[in-house]
Amino acid sequence: MTDVVQLLVAKHSGDPDAEEWTAFAQIGERFGGETLTLEEYARVEQLYVGFVLRLMDLCGTRALIVAEPRVASALPAWLPEFRNGTELGVTSIVPLLRGMLRGSGTGCVFEVPGGAVRVGVAFDFYLTVEVAEDLRQLVERALPAGLRILREQEPTCDELITRPADDDFWLALREWAAGSPSGIWILEQWAYGPWGERWYRARADQLHVVRRAMRANSAVRSGSDLDVEVLDLRSYFDEFAEMPVEPPEIRMFDHPARQAELFARPFSIEAVQESIRKGPGTVGLFNPEKFFDAPSPLAAVVPNAAGSLTARWLR
Known part of the structure; x- marks a missing residue:
C-alpha cells in the first residue's frame, strides 16, 4: 500500500520569528x-483558490466530494446540498473555500473522486493536503x-x-427501545454542528x-436519555429577547411531538418568533x-448507494 502523507501548504515563510498575518x-x-x-x-x-483549482485540473476532475462536513448556520442558497458524499462543482467550491479561509464555521474536507487527494483548511491560514506519496x-x-x-x-x-x-444495527436498537416505553433518543448527523x-x-x-x-453516509447514534423542559414561549418571550447571547447548544422542538422525528433546531430568537407565529408556542x-x-453505545454509518462505508465519522 502506498504511504499517505499530509502536506501543510501556506504563504508563510517558515521563519518562526517573522511577523506574518494568519487570518x-x-x-x-x-x-x-x-x-x-x-x-x-x-x-x-x-x-489558495487557484492552487485548489489547479490541483483539480491535474487530477483530471471538475468536481470534488464533500467529506467531514461541518455546518455552523443555515446553508446559503448557493449550497442547497452539503453532506458526506455531496459532489460540488467549481461554482460551489470557490465560495465555500473562501468562507473557510475567512473563518466560516461551515466547511469540509474536499476529496478528489476516489479519495486519492484530500484538501482541508487548518488553523493559521494553512491548507492540509493528504496525498499518496507517489502523487x-x-x-x-x-x-x-x-x-509553498x-x-x-x-x-x-x-x-x-x-x-x-445494517439489519443487525437496527435490531440492536429495537431491542434497546423495547425496554423504554417512552422511546429512545436517536441522532442522525449529516454534518457536524447543530445545523x-x-x-x-x-x-x-x-x-x-x-x-x-x-440518508446515505449519515452517522446514526443512539445514546443517553435527555431531559426535556416544556415551556410556553409566550410567557417567556421578553426574557428570551433580552438574552445577551443565544445558547447554541440548546435545541428546541414543537411540543408535543406528533411523530418520532422531533424537527429540533438550534435555539434562537428567530426560532422562538417562528414557533409563536406558526403554532401554539409550546416547545420542548x-x-x-x-x-x-x-x-454512544450504538453508533453506525449508513452505507452509500453502493453499499460501502466511505463516510468518516468520529466516534
Missing part, C-alpha cells in the same frame, strides 16, 4: 511594518508562486465509526420509519451535551 480578521493590522489591506488579503486568498508531484506542480509546502506530517488517526447501519442534525425519540414500533428516513427544550459527552 482574515487581521485586515487593518500591521505586520512587518506594513498594514494588511483588503486588496492584499484578496490577492493572497486567490493564490506528491501533483501538489508540487499545482503550487503557484507565493505558496512548509512541512509534511503523518495524517491524524482518529477513532472512527466502523459499524454499518447538521436530525433528532428522533422513537419507540420500538417506530424504528422502521426512522430507518427509512436515514433540551441540551444534547450529555448525549455527546458519553460515547
